[in-house]
Amino acid sequence: MYGSEKLTDESERTAFRKAEKKYKLYFDNASKKKKQPKPVDLSEVLDFRAILDCHMRDGELPPAVTLLEEKFSCPVFSLENRPDFYFIPGALSVEEQCRLIKESLTDFPQPPNRTNHNAIYGPIQDLFIAAKEGKVLVENNATISSSESKSDVSNGVDKEWKFSLDNVESLRHCRSISSSTLLRKLRWSTLGLQFDWSKFFIGRTPRIPERLSLGIPAQRNSQRNYDVSLPHNKIPIALCELAKTLAKPALPVGVEFQPEGAIVNYFGLGDTLGGHLDDMEADWSKPIVSLSLGCKAIFLLGGKSREDPPLAMFLRSGDVVLMAGEARECFHGVPRIFTDKEHAEIAHLEAHLSHEDDVSFLKYIQTSRININIRQVF
Numbered sequence: 001m002y003g004s005e006k007l008t009d010e011s012e013r014t015a016f017r018k019a020e021k022k023y024k025l026y027f028d029n030a031s032k033k034k035k036q037p038k039p040v041d042l043s044e045v046l047d048f049r050a051i052l053d054c055h056m057r058d059g060e061l062p063p064a065v066t067l068l069e070e071k072f073s074c075p076v077f078s079l080e081n082r083p084d085f086y087f088i089p090g091a092l093s094v095e096e097q098c099r100l101i102k103e104s105l106t107d108f109p110q111p112p113n114r115t116n117h118n119a120i121y122g123p124i125q126d127l128f129i130a131a132k133e134g135k136v137l138v139e140n141n142a143t144i145s146s147s148e149s150k151s152d153v154s155n156g157v158d159k160e161w162k163f164s165l166d167n168v169e170s171l172r173h174c175r176s177i178s179s180s181t182l183l184r185k186l187r188w189s190t191l192g193l194q195f196d197w198s199k200f201f202i203g204r205t206p207r208i209p210e211r212l213s214l215g216i217p218a219q220r221n222s223q224r225n226y227d228v229s230l231p232h233n234k235i236p237i238a239l240c241e242l243a244k245t246l247a248k249p250a251l252p253v254g255v256e257f258q259p260e261g262a263i264v265n266y267f268g269l270g271d272t273l274g275g276h277l278d279d280m281e282a283d284w285s286k287p288i289v290s291l292s293l294g295c296k297a298i299f300l301l302g303g304k305s306r307e308d309p310p311l312a313m314f315l316r317s318g319d320v321v322l323m324a325g326e327a328r329e330c331f332h333g334v335p336r337i338f339t340d341k342e343h344a345e346i347a348h349l350e351a352h353l354s355h356e357d358d359v360s361f362l363k364y365i366q367t368s369r370i371n372i373n374i375r376q377v378f
């Protein structure tokens with residue numbers, strides 16, 4: 001009986017789900033000591049950096065992997081059975097990586113850009129600085145003399161939240177959350193054109209659209225869309241120029257990529273991005289330009305159905321992935337990030353962020369991964 005139940009359970013899982021489960025972080029509960037991650041077999045994970053090293057050493061490539069020598073200033077790989085998917089290992093210099101890590105934590109989550117915290121707290125200004133200074137975000141239903149940095153009321157949030165210094169006696173009866181917890185719970189921010197997440201509000205209870213950890217719907221909700229009426233800034237110029245250059249291998253000569261929106265994803269240990277399609281943009285021939293920063297991750301590239309077994313590959317800090325055309329119809333996701341010294345592979349960032357002014361960035365990135373994916377919307 002138990003056997004047949006198990007069988008049903010097994011057969012209900014799609015190939016994509018099975019791969020997610022294979023690579024996801026589980027802890028070994030058997031050990032009485034500190035929780036240890038369960039070992040995972042990484043032998044089938046495609047490693048483009050190792051492929052590149054091997055190619056430079058003895059000119060060989062694994063079957064079905066192509067190197068597009070002519071296409072770009074650094075090596076671009078494509079896969080025979082995954083048209084319109086491109087992998088550029090180490091495309092970003094260490095300086096670019098550090099600059100983008102800093103911007104992702106300071107400038108990019110600033111209003112009018114929205115984050116996953118908007119739904120509960122309204123816009124939050126200077127979260128990273130507040131976390132550095134040990135501040136607390138407090139629901140403003142009492143007068144708090146030491147409060148600073150006002151959070152506006154908007155988007156169905158009918159209370160005001162303000163940053164306040166820690167250990168204030170009058171906070172004891174207020175709802176509050178430390179800014180370091182908020183920083184750890186920062187899951188996404190959006191640049192350029194903003195999404196209209198308000199459709200997720202039911203009555204007065206916000207249903208927070210978590211893109212990470214809880215997974216996201218198979219097909220992103222068709223109601224969810226860019227809302228041009230929401231206040232927004234243009235994509236920062238340096239990021240815009242970088243994305244235009246990086247997009248070139250995925251575009252015919254003479255066609256330019258116009259970055260209009262971007263999502264910044266923040267991953268901590270155990271966070272995952274469930275299998276999904278990015279289907280909100282009008283022109284799928286234009287690539288999604290996806291930048292990896294910080295700790296190493298596993299990326300799953302599936303097919304047009306969740307039943308197609310996905311390919312697993314490592315994404316390291318500085319790697320860039322382009323998904324255009326057919327690849328945009330393929331399910332993909334991130335089931336795992338590695339924060340341990342051996343697997344995170346961020347020694348170059350640690351060396352570059354060694355100045356005392358950078359300690360808070362270093363601390364964050366030592367246990368995190370950031371992904372910036374840039375899109376042309378129309």
Ligand SMILES: O=C(O)CCC(=O)C(=O)O
Binds near residue numbers: 263265278315332371
């Ligand atoms: O984190 C990644 O590498 C992928 C992110 C992604 O697919 C998305 O945000 O749509």
Ligand SMILES: [Fe+2]
Binds near residue numbers: 276277278332
């Ligand atoms: Fe995606």
